[in-house]
Amino acid sequence: MDRLGNGIEAGRLTPAEYDSNFTDLHPRLDRHEALVASDRCYFCYDAPCMTACPTSIDIPLFIRQISTGNALGSAKTIFDQNILGGMCARVCPTETLCEQACVRNTAEDKPVEIGKLQRYATDMAMEQGRQFYSRKTPTGKTVAVVGAGPAGLAAAHRLAMHGHSAVILEAREKSGGLNEYGIATYKAVDNFAQREVDYVTAIGGIEIRNGQALGRDFSLSDLTTKYDAVLLAMGLAGVNGLGVEGEELEGVVDAVDFIAALRQSADRSVVPIGRRVVVLGGGMTAIDAAIQSKLLGAEEVTICYRRGKENMNASPYEQDLAAASGVIIRHWLAPKTIIGKDGKVAGIEVEYTAMRDGQLVGTGETGVIAADQVMKAIGQNFSASGLGALQFEKGKIAVDPEGHTSVEGVWAAGDCIGLGEDLTVSAVAQGRDAAESINRAFAAGARPATAVA
Incomplete structure (x- = not known):
């Protein structure tokens, strides 16, 4: 085994066990x-x-x-x-x-x-490689799409259908966004995310430029002066911190980074995992990280969530799937301190919580869970770098129901906006609808007036 820390090791299982653990969760119906x-x-x-x-x-x-x-x-x-x-x-x-x-x-x-x-x-x-759509006669209009995730890909495809060209600027090396980097490995096997990108872009009229990050390689003003319209669909890049003592210890990792590393690894046996893992959070990221920790060979995996079971963002089905995989889910616990030994995680002190007068509060009662790895899955946040004077609402880009932002000629869709749920299917719908709005604006011969107060 490759020992990387206090109990964190790679190669815990046999090759056959890795293959078996990471097969397709729901094989296709015949x-x-x-x-x-x-x-x-x-x-x-x-x-x-x-x-x-x-x-x-x-x-x-x-x-x-x-x-x-x-x-x-x-x-x-x-x-x-x-x-x-x-x-x-x-x-x-x-x-x-x-x-x-x-x-x-x-x-x-x-x-x-x-x-x-x-x-x-x-x-x-x-x-079968069946394509049901072809581009209309090119219109000469080009739209810059920031982000090659679900919203950006759906928008680019719909724009191409209408005869417009789309240039997708993607910060990462691969396209697909959440579908490529943020989905549990056993849910999308056989490189499906990249095969779907190829299927979507096969319509033509879509160019993807990888390694291009907003705020680093270009700004919003650069795009508005160069392209006929802009669609922002960059998702959520930041990860919320715990804000507790010990967060800097070796063995504390972001769950999204763990999931991404596992998805990008061709050999699961090189991905290190702790013997006793604690995952903090109650959403799909927490569930995916916890289940995959078990699949990699962790002996004890515990999810700690600060509220009750009914408040978890993860669906009851996903919670049951985690329990069936051997994950322990504990409710009404909030992280207080991450305990270290020799600079590495040795455990986590948690405080019991309760609802009082409609407010979540700590009860003062504490306990310690032994752990050599702690994963943070308490949500992501939006990075506003390079967006200039764009208006925001609750930390995300403010838009109207059609996706218009406060800047003329700029639309936004997906997890970076404050409408709808942070789901792949919601992002697809928003990207598609924003593309239709852009097409209507082109057909009207002018950009729409600023729609967000």
Whole structure:
């Protein structure tokens, strides 16, 4: 084993164990399974599942198409609204969106497996290289898109459909954003994120320039003077700190960095993990980091969340998945001090919390959890570098419902804005809709007036 710290080691498992642990979480349905699953749909006239989908995919239609053996037609129905439907089928919390709204979701029955059916159809189309869209006659308009994540890719594809050109400026070496760097490895195997980028950009008219960071290599004013329009879709780059003693100790890591490193590693055995890991947070990042810590061979993994189970941002399904993977989830605990020994993590002191008069407070009662690695998963924040006089609201870019910012000719979409939930599917919808707004502005022959007060 490669020992990197006090109990933090790489190579805890055998090659076979790594392969087994990081296989596809939900393998794709085969044709028979897809036909059986699609036959359970009632094809409701009011389609509550469709209303619950942020991208408004016509779910009853695409399921009916699968049931009649038309998988490619089903894929087109999905891609009409969500060009990143393949990844969304893998990572969307369908159990709290479309499947929760399914009329079959009762105590006596289970919902239609919408997510799995969506993956079945989109995978079939992508594997066959079927492109359903082509560029209209080039308009001569070029849009700068900052960020090659879900929002930026969806916007670029929709702009290309309308005949415009899109230049995507991406800070990282690879495109895909959250889909490439922030998703649990077992949810998107076989380099799917990059294959989806290739599928999206195959329409033409989209250029991606990697290694280009806003605030370092260019500013917003640079873009507004050079391009016909600008779409900001850079996501959230910063990580919130704990603000407690011991945060600088060896063995304290950001969960997002841990997840990214694991996704970019071709050999899981070189990724170090502690023997006893504590993850701080209650969202999907915390769950993904905790489960993958177990899969890498950590003996004891504990999630500490400062509020109750019902307050966790992670869905009940994901919480149950973590518990089934051997993760211990403890509620009503807040970090107080990270305990060190010889400059390395040895444990964490936590304080019990409670709700009093509508406020979360510490009770004064404390305890210690032994740990050699602590992962911070308490949220990300937005970096405003290079954005000039752009207006913000609650730490994110202020926009109107169409994505207009306070600067003329500049739109924004995805996690960097304050609308909607920080979900891949929401980012896709916002990027798509912002692109349609840009297209309407081009068609009107002028940039829209400033829309944000």
